[in-house]
Amino acid sequence: MGIVGYLIHFAIALVIVNKEVIPTRGMLYPRESETREVRSLDGLWNFVTSDEANPTQGVRDKWFNDDLSKVKDVIPMPVPASYNDITTDKAIRDHVGTVWYDRKFFVPRSWAKDQRVWLRFGSVHYEAFVWVNGEMVIKHEMGHLPFEAEVSNFVKYGEENRITVMCDNALIQTTVPQGKISEVKKDGGVAIVQSYTFDFFNYAGIHRSVHLYTTPKTFIEEVEVTSNLAEKSVGHIYYKVKVSGTASNEADSALQIHVQLYNKEGVVVANGTSNGDLNGALEVKKVKPWWPYLMHPEPGYLYQMELLLYTADNTLLDVYRLKVGIRTLTWNNSSFLINGRPVYFRGFGKHEDSDFFHH
Template sequence: PQTTGLLYPRESETREVRSLDGIWNFVQSDQYNVTQGIRERWYKDDLSKVRKTIPMPVPASYNDIGEDAGLRDHVGTVWYDRRFFIPKYWLKEKRVWIRFGSVHYDAIVWVNGVQVVKHEIGHLPFEAEISNNVLYGKENLITVLCDNALLQTTIPQGSISEKPTDNGVTLIQSYTFDFFNYAGIHRSVVLYTTPKLYIEDVTVKTDLADKNGSVHYEVKVNGDKGNWLTYVKVNLRSKEGDIVASHKSGPELKGTLKVENVKPWWPYLMHPEYGYLYNLEISLCNDEQEDIDIYRLKVGIRTLAWDKSSFRINGEKVYLRGFGRHEDSDIRGKGLDLALITKDFNLIKWIGANAYRTSHYPYSEESMQFADENGIMIIDECPSVDTDNFGQALLDKHKSSIEQLIHRDRNHPSVVMWSIANEPRTKSLSADSYFEKVANFTRSLDPTRPVTAALNAAADEDKAGKHLDIISFNRYNGWYRNPGRLDMIIRNVMDEAKLWNKLHNKPVLMSEYGADTVAGLHLLPAFIWSEEYQATLFSKHFKAFDNLRKVGWFIGEFVWNFADFKTEQSYTRVGGNKKGIFTRNRQPKAAAHLLRKRYFGLCQEL
């Protein structure tokens, strides 16, 4: 997997970006003949010449586009293709790239019948240079094979079994995680160009001292430098566009920009000016030519620090208030939807939250940019859910998912923690060394952010907590535990949080709590599944949190979930998981109004 390059595709004076989003042609493979397309080389020509294709939107999950359960529940491979033009003038002085925001779970991409890239693990971008594969001034063909199969060595894990049906047999994909295994080309596909000698990668780290900020940058370039001495000129611009700092690097292409009277990046409502971003403008030059390549990156200047009892941004203690979420909506499934992201951020701000966890996988790069702009702190989670059967192959893939995630997101000021797993089975002995390795690997890649995981084993049986910097725990008091009992919550939440802290002497946050709630179901006295029950269950948790906040090391509360979402079919799920404070259509349940009061109240207090 790629752990260099992959800069978010942006236009500039030297770069062009063209979208390949739109309607593609689509073929579902026969479940029992998944390799047929490869054997018969369907990528050599239009899919429509070998099979009847159907129209499929990109980006979107394919599962809910049809009206056929066979497509929704498909296990194995599907094919996409479309044609596109490459202008003739791109041939001169340009490199041409193809980039996918994410394809779930496995993908192989061919351009004009030649394989150009292969990628495994959904929710993460990948790209390939296709300068030598495309026809200039002509039409070209792109073909994508996507496989949704989850096995014991994939991230997340699953298993496939064969079951008899009324007409024969079928393959069933099972998994223990609680969200639908949507698949397809989930995020945008773009063609973009760079010059032959180009900026391949940029890393920034920031610091603050009194009123001064600094931005350390490091640039990687790729391509033939010739005999010229290469350097970068870097400008840091304010939001208003004024240059506030400049630097000219030596041939090592790195340096530090000093910013006087800095405007730090603050979380939402922690400061009147939250989410402040500078614009870092990088120009690649040599002794002969300036502006060989230009790339711009938004930068938030902030520091993070943590110890046994606190988590601080810019030296100030932060209390995180937010939720776990999903990328999920009607029809599109996990497909990128800018209307949805924009609406969600409006709702996040309406409710007064300052954080969320990207449960249970990396979210779109576009949503990370929104988080930067809005001062929303992100606990950035890799796609490891319910991890079990710890082995070397799984460990390698788990590390790869973290490496790719950190590579993609390391420059976002909004990312304040890495979550290396959700509800791993950490009771088992083998979880100990497994999570020691995963946590240390994460720290070795990024020592500037704390490592956490959302744990749900009993605190005194868990083997992973000791390897983390911050303990996050998920617990469903009044739901999976003592359903219907609203009178045991305060004590249980407090006891558990205290136990985690006592065992590890680290900051603790509650990463999940909640209750399934059917919007419009009212039952008094509060009864499970009703709006009254969800609201009362929340208010009990608030009491526990208020008591815990007095002790200092309790640093955050996260409701499960922001919105209702689709899951696998099960008798515990009514049309999906209904623990949202918003419905799947983003309308508030009663508890949303209560949460809004609390979250705004919390930020006034602080």
């Protein structure tokens, strides 16, 4: 099969799996709270590689409808990890094309009531297709960003479930970064070879943690936080909150965000309530600014920001907490400044696959 045939073959498979795929999302990191539960799906998954000359076989034969162990011999593969360096098999390290993962997990019966269930991947390089119990729930392209999907209607509550992931590491002219796939003659046929011009190895696989987590029916979906230092002892935090809701009596009602800011000792140093657009600001007196390492005796100081979503009748809907630092960033023609002090950048692009040179 020529390289054109390879691409056409793969394109046909994408048509098969691309139907009615919900756009990806996933800005807030999963965190437990009074209204949320989080379970990790990290650990050992089952793993198989596709035939490089037939990368879409698993899609056409619907490997996602059953355990991978029933269609090929599987090996255990840790998640998160780059599959290239886990084994001593050169064929796995240099594999070009699709690989498959699957594992089983349970969903508590308690999650079926008044909650939404989400599946989140921190990163899968380069392109990912995800099935739950044989049903496609999401696809994502570009391996450096998180993505997630609501799986409330796909999981079985109080029962065992199966998640299947097809990961494609092929880089072509339209990917980021770009690459090229070509054929190289070898004894007995040809080999599919991936080439690229960047100076690091094309590591692939499920690179970051996988989480299953819950939110209320109406929940805090996104939080945007900015800050500045008005003067040496006073800081300001500005926040914008986006809410998503499926319960009509909640989503259509007036909502408010109550915010509390805690220092490292757990003491409330600022609090406030948002406006009708769920935006607001906090003033922090005797502020401890965020400083980079070596620029202050106490670098990287972070406050904890607690956001509580309430209805107009003061019913608590959701709670989310995140760490925030207070700083001011400015720049001019000659310098980049943090809190008014210039920063000297000492290095760039230290790649993990070269301990000595660090490129």
